[in-house]
Amino acid sequence: MRxxxxxxxxxxxxxxxAEIVSHQLLxxxxxxxxxxxxxxxxxxxxxxxxRKIERIVxxxxxxxxxxxxxxxxxxxxxxxxxxxxxxxxxxxxxxxxDSKGREWLLGPTHEEVITAMAANEINSYRQLPLNxxxxxxxxxxxxxxxxxxxxxxxxxxxxxxxxxxxxxxxxTSYQKMYDAYVRIFDRCGVKSYPVEADTGxxxxxxxxxxxxxxxxxxxxxxxxxxxxxxxxxxxxxxxxPETKTPDLCSGVLEExxxxxxxxxxxxxxxxxxxxxxxxxKTLVYIAQDKPVIALxxxxxxxxxxxxxxxxxxxxxRPAEPAEIRKALGAMPGSLGAINAEGIPIYADRxxxxxxxxxxxxxxxxxxxxNVNVDRDIKHASFKELRTVREGELSTEGQPIKIRRAIExxxxxxxxxxxxxSLEASFLDENGKNKAPVMGCYGLGVTRTxxxxxxxxxxxxxxxxxxSVAPWQVCITALDVEPGGQVMKKALEIYSExxxxxxxxxxxxxxxxxxxxxxxxxxxxxxxxLSIGEKSLNQGNVEFTLRSSLQRESVSVDQAAAxxxxxxxxx
RNA sequence: CGGAGCGUAGCACAGCCUGGUUAGUGCGCCUGUUUUGGGAACAGGAGGUCGAGUGUUCGAAUCACUCCGCUCCGACCA
Numbered sequence: 138m139r140x141x142x143x144x145x146x147x148x149x150x151x152x153x154x155a156e157i158v159s160h161q162l163l164x165x166x167x168x169x170x171x172x173x174x175x176x177x178x179x180x181x182x183x184x185x186x187x188r189k190i191e192r193i194v195x196x197x198x199x200x201x202x203x204x205x206x207x208x209x210x211x212x213x214x215x216x217x218x219x220x221x222x223x224x225x226x227x228x229x230x231x232x233x234x235d236s237k238g239r240e241w242l243l244g245p246t247h248e249e250v251i252t253a254m255a256a257n258e259i260n261s262y263r264q265l266p267l268n269x270x271x272x273x274x275x276x277x278x279x280x281x282x283x284x285x286x287x288x289x290x291x292x293x294x295x296x297x298x299x300x301x302x303x304x305x306x307x308x309t310s311y312q313k314m315y316d317a318y319v320r321i322f323d324r325c326g327v328k329s330y331p332v333e334a335d336t337g338x339x340x341x342x343x344x345x346x347x348x349x350x351x352x353x354x355x356x357x358x359x360x361x362x363x364x365x366x367x368x369x370x371x372x373x374x375x376x377x378p379e380t381k382t383p384d385l386c387s388g389v390l391e392e393x394x395x396x397x398x399x400x401x402x403x404x405x406x407x408x409x410x411x412x413x414x415x416x417x418k419t420l421v422y423i424a425q426d427k428p429v430i431a432l433x434x435x436x437x438x439x440x441x442x443x444x445x446x447x448x449x450x451x452x453x454r455p456a457e458p459a460e461i462r463k464a465l466g467a468m469p470g471s472l473g474a475i476n477a478e479g480i481p482i483y484a485d486r487x488x489x490x491x492x493x494x495x496x497x498x499x500x501x502x503x504x505x506x507n508v509n510v511d512r513d514i515k516h517a518s519f520k521e522l523r524t525v526r527e528g529e530l531s532t533e534g535q536p537i538k539i540r541r542a543i544e545x546x547x548x549x550x551x552x553x554x555x556x557x558s559l560e561a562s563f564l565d566e567n568g569k570n571k572a573p574v575m576g577c578y579g580l581g582v583t584r585t586x587x588x589x590x591x592x593x594x595x596x597x598x599x600x601x602x603x604s605v606a607p608w609q610v611c612i613t614a615l616d617v618e619p620g621g622q623v624m625k626k627a628l629e630i631y632s633e634x635x636x637x638x639x640x641x642x643x644x645x646x647x648x649x650x651x652x653x654x655x656x657x658x659x660x661x662x663x664x665x666l667s668i669g670e671k672s673l674n675q676g677n678v679e680f681t682l683r684s685s686l687q688r689e690s691v692s693v694d695q696a697a698a699x700x701x702x703x704x705x706x707x
Numbered sequence: 708c709g710g711a712g713c714g715u716a717g718c719a720c721a722g723c724c725u726g727g728u729u730a731g732u733g734c735g736c737c738u739g740u741u742u743u744g745g746g747a748a749c750a751g752g753a754g755g756u757c758g759a760g761u762g763u764u765c766g767a768a769u770c771a772c773u774c775c776g777c778u779c780c781g782a783c784c785a
Contacts, residue, residue, distance in 0.1 A: 149734065149746065150719050154778060174777070229783070246785090280708075280783060287785095294785055346785090355784085441782080454782090547785065581785030615744060651745030659746095669744055679744085 138608065140644040143181050146170075147656050157353040159591035160285035162599050166660045168607075175282025175290035182660060183586075185607040185640075187293070190582055190589075191272050193324045193604065194295045201317040203268040203297050208250045210274060212242045216249040220558045225451070229277045231290075243276035248555050248577055251298040256561035259573060262302045265563065266310055270297035272582060284353070286587040287543070295580040300556075300573040302565065307574035311343055311550050314578045318347050318546050325585060326602025327592045329545060332358050333368035335442045336549070343550035347580075348542035349588045356544045359525050361535035371442030374521055375529035375537055377487055380414040382434060386493030388507035390475075395504045399470035401435045404495065404504065412436075417488060417496035417508065419472035421461045424453035428464040430474050432484040432514070434491075437523040447483045447520040465499045473497035473505060474514050482514065485522040543588045544581075551575040599661030600683050603707045608642035610634055610700055611662035613653050615669035617645045626678075626693060627668045633697045639704065658683065663707050664700050682707070 144167075151161035154171070163169050168183030179187055195205065217223040217230070231243035244250065251269055259267065275294045282290050299310035315331065322329035327349050334346040346369055348358050359373035360366060368374075398404050401418060404411045416435030421428055422444065429448055433439050445451045458468060464480060465472055473496040474482050488494075494508040510517070527539045553572035556562065562570045586605075593600045603609050612631055616623040627643060634641045642662065644653050650669070657665055667679040677690045680699055684707065691699045 146717095148718065152718065153713085153720090156779070171777095275785080277784075281779095281781090283779080288783095292785070296785085451783095544785065579785050584785055613744095649743055649745085649747065651743090651747085653746090654744080655746045667744075671744070 138640075138642045140642055141646050143642070145182050145656075145660060146180070147659055155285065157284050157287075157591070158594060159353070159587045160287070162590050162594055162659075163285050163587060166599055169286070171285075175279060175288070177286060177289065182607040186586055186601070186605050187582065189605045190325060190585055191293075191295075194272060194321055194580060194582065197317045197321045197324070198270045198295070198297065200320075201268075201313045203270040203299075203314075203317075205271065206251075206269045207271050207273065208244070208247050208254075210244050210276065212244050212250055214240050214242055216253050216559065217242060220249050220252075220555055222249070229279065231276045231278050244273075245275055245277045246294075246577075246579070247271070247273075247296055248298065248551075248575075249559065252555040252559040252561050252575070255300055255556070255573065256559050259300060259561060259563050261563055262565045262571075265573060266299060266301045266306055268297055268299040268310055268314075268576075270295060270578075284587075286583045287355070289583065292584065293582040295582055297578040299576040299578070300561075301576075302563075302571070302573065304574055307550055307576055308343065311548060311576050314548050314576065315345060318548060318578075318580065321580065322347060322349070322545065322585070324604055325589055326604055327545075327585070327589050330358070330360075330367055330542070332360070332542075333372050334547060334549075335369055335371040335446070345548050346544050347546035347548075349545055349592055350540055350542045351588070351591045352541050353591060354541040354543040356542050357539055358542045359537050359539050361531050361533070361537055363533075363535055365533050365535065366531040366537070369442075370524065370539060371440060373525040373537070375525045375531055376534075378414070378434070378437065378526065378529060380412075380436070382487050382491045383415050383493045384490050386507055386509055388493065390508060390513055391506050392498050392500075392503050393506060394502060395471070396502045398502070398504070403470075404435075411495045411506075415494055417473070417491075417494050417510075419474055419497055421456040421464060421469075421472065422448070422453045423456045423460060424448040425450050428456055428460065428480050429453070430477055430480055430482045431522055432474055432482065432488055432517065433523055434485060434487045437485065437487065439485075439522055440524040443520070443522045443524075444483075447518075447522060467497065467499045467501050471497040471499065471501050471503060473499050473508075474517065475499070475505060475508070482517040483520050483522065484510065484514065484517040486519050487523060488517075489519050543584070543591065545585045545588050546578075546580040548578045549576060551577055594661070597655070597686070598659035601661045601663055603663045603704050606640070606661065606663050608640045608662055609664060609704055610639055610641045611644055611657045611660075611665045612641060613644045613650070613657060613665055613667045615650050615653075615667060617647050623668050623670055623673060626673060630666065630668075630678075630693075630697050634700060637697070637701065639700070658686070664703050666696055666700065 146167040148165045152164050155161040169177045229245050233241050272295045282288050301307040329347045329349050331345040334344040336344045357370035359370050401413050413436035418433040418435050420431040488510050492509040495506050496508050498505045529537050531537050556572040562572050565571050590599050612627050614627040631641050631643050663683050665681040678696045680689045680691045
C-alpha cells in the first residue's frame with residue numbers, strides 16, 4: 138500500500154475529548170473517528186488492526202474446537218422475558234420498534250439466542266459437547282460511554298457458548314477457552330492476567346477475567362507478588378484486617394448517650410474514643426423492595442458485588458432515610474441490628490464471634506456498648522462482605538497488592554440456568570432428560586485493540602506488536618521523485634517484502650523527512666526502512682525498530698532480510 | 708440518574724467576568740516561491756448560523772432561562 142493512496146488522518150494535537158493516552162492515540166494515529174458518544178468509525182488503518190485481532194481470535198477459537206456461527210443482532214424480547222433478563226438487564230438494553238410498532242432488542246449478548254437455538258437442535262448426549270462462537274457487534278446502552286473504545290455503546294465482541302453433558306465436562310470446555318484466551322492475548326502482544334472473578338447472582342465458582350494491567354483500567358485486581366493469588370477486588374478475600382476484631386467481653390449490653398454522633402469517625406473521637414475496629418457499621422439496603430441489613434466492622438468497607446451475592450440479587454440500592462426510619466425507627470448514625478425483627482441480617486465474617494463491640498441503638502442519639510454479636514444479634518447470617526485492603530495477607534500468607542487493570546475477557550461457567558428457562562434439554566445415555574451445562578466466554582475485540590495501545594506506546598505514539606500492526610513495515614522514501622533511484626530502490630524492497638507475505642506501507646508522500654518520521658512513529662509500524670539519496674549513495678538504507686527507535690545503517694541488499702529477521706523477533 | 712466542568716473554523720485555544728463597528732491566535736487546508744535526514748520559512752488565500760431556542764437590551768459570542776451535545780467522578784460491564 139502506498140501511503141498516498143490510503144487515508145491515515147494523523148493529528149499533531151490530541152483532541153480535547155480524549156482523556157487517556159490510548160484514546161488520544163486512537164484519534165491521533167488516524168485509526169478511528171467519533172460519530173457520537175460511544176460510537177466510532179474505524180478508518181483504514183484501524184480496521185486493519187481490528188481484522189488482525191479477529192483473525193487471531195478465530196484461529197484460537199477454531200484450534201480450541203469452537204464452531205463459528207453468526208447470530209442476529211436484532212432479537213425478540215420474548216426470549217429475554219423467558220430468561221428473566223428482560224428486567225434484570227433493562228438499563229443496558231437498546232429497544233427499537235418496527236413499522237408495526239413491535240418491539241425488538243439490539244443484542245447486548247447472546248445467551249438467549251444461542252440457547253433458543255440449542256433448545257431446538259440439541260436432543261442427544263451424542264451431539265455434545267458443542268461450543269459455538271461468533272464475532273459480532275454488540276449494543277449496550279451504557280450509562281456512561283467513555284475512554285473511546287473502552288466502554289462504547291456499540292462494540293465488537295467475540296462471544297462463545299459451550300454446552301456439555303455434565304458439570305465435569307463443562308469444566309473441560311471452560312478450561313479449553315481459558316487456555317485459548319491466554320494464547321490470544323499473548324499473540325496480541327499484551328500481558329494479560331487471568332484473575333478470579335465475581336460470579337454474581339449466577340452462583341457457581343468458576344469465572345475468570347482476563348486483565349491487562351493499566352492505571353487507566355476500570356477494574357481493580359488484588360494479587361500477590363508470587364503470582365499464586367489474583368482476583369478481582371469484587372471477589373478478593375484475605376485473612377482479614379491487620380487489627381483483630383475484639384472477641385473478649387464480660388460486660389452486659391448497655392445503652393449510652395451519643396448526641397450528634399453520625400459517623401464512625403465521630404464515635405472514634407473524644408469523648409467516646411471507640412476504635413473503628415470495635416464498631417459495627419449498620420447498612421440498610423432495599424433489595425427487591427424489602428429492607429435488608431448488612432453489618433460491617435467499622436473500619437471496613439462494604440463490597441457491592443459481595444452484597445449482591447449475599448442478598449441473592451443484583452437489584453438493590455441503599456435505603457432512603459425515610460425507609461430506614463420506617464424499618465428501624467432511627468436515622469443513619471444510630472442504627473443497629475439488635476432487635477431488628479423481621480429484617481434479614483447479613484454480617485461480615487469479621488464480626489463472627491466479635492464481642493465488646495459498639496453499635497447504634499436504633500434510637501437517635503444513642504448507641505449500645507458491650508455488644509456480643511453471637512449473643513445479641515440473632516438470625517445474622519455470616520457472609521464475606523468486606524473489601525480487601527492492600528497489605529492484608531492472602532490465604533496463602535502473602536501480602537496482597539492492588540492494581541488497576543482493563544478487563545478484556547471474561548470466561549464463565551454458567552450452569553443450567555439458561556437451558557432451564559429456555560427449555561433446552563437432551564436425552565442422556567440412560568434416556569433421561571437433562572439440561573446441558575453451559576459456559577459463556579466473552580472477549581472484547583475493540584477493547585482489546587485499545588488495551589494494546591494503552592499497554593504499548595511511548596511519547597511518540599503507538600508501538601504495535603507485529604502480529605496486529607496495521608502494516609508491519611513502513612518504507613519511508615525521502616525522495617519521492619518517480620523513477621528516481623530512491624523510489625526505484627524503495628519499490629524494489631517493497632515488492633520483495635510484499636511478495637514474502639509482509640504487510641508493507643510505502644510512504645511516498647511528498648513531505649519533509651521529519652514529518653514522515655514523526656507520522657510513522659505516531660501510527661507505530663514495528664519496523665521502518667528509511668531510504669534517502671545520501672545513504673543510498675553509500676549503498677545503505679536506515680533501519681529503525683519502533684520499540685527502541687535506534688537507527689541502524691544496513692546495506693541495501695541486506696535490508697529486506699534484516700526486516701524479516703527483526704519481525705520474526707517482535 | 709446524582710455531582711463537576713465544557714461547547715467559538717477540521718484540531719487546540721483566546722475573547723465572555725465589566726455587552727459596543729469587519730470575532731482573534733496557533734496548527735491544519737489551498738496557491739506560489741524558497742527549502743528538503745527529525746513535525747520548514749516567507750507571501751497570498753479559503754474556511755465561523757460563536758451548540759440550539761427564547762428572553763433582556765438601541766445593541767448579545769458576552770447577561771438570564773430552557774433544551775441539546777461532549778468530557779470527567781460514582782453505580783453497570785467485554
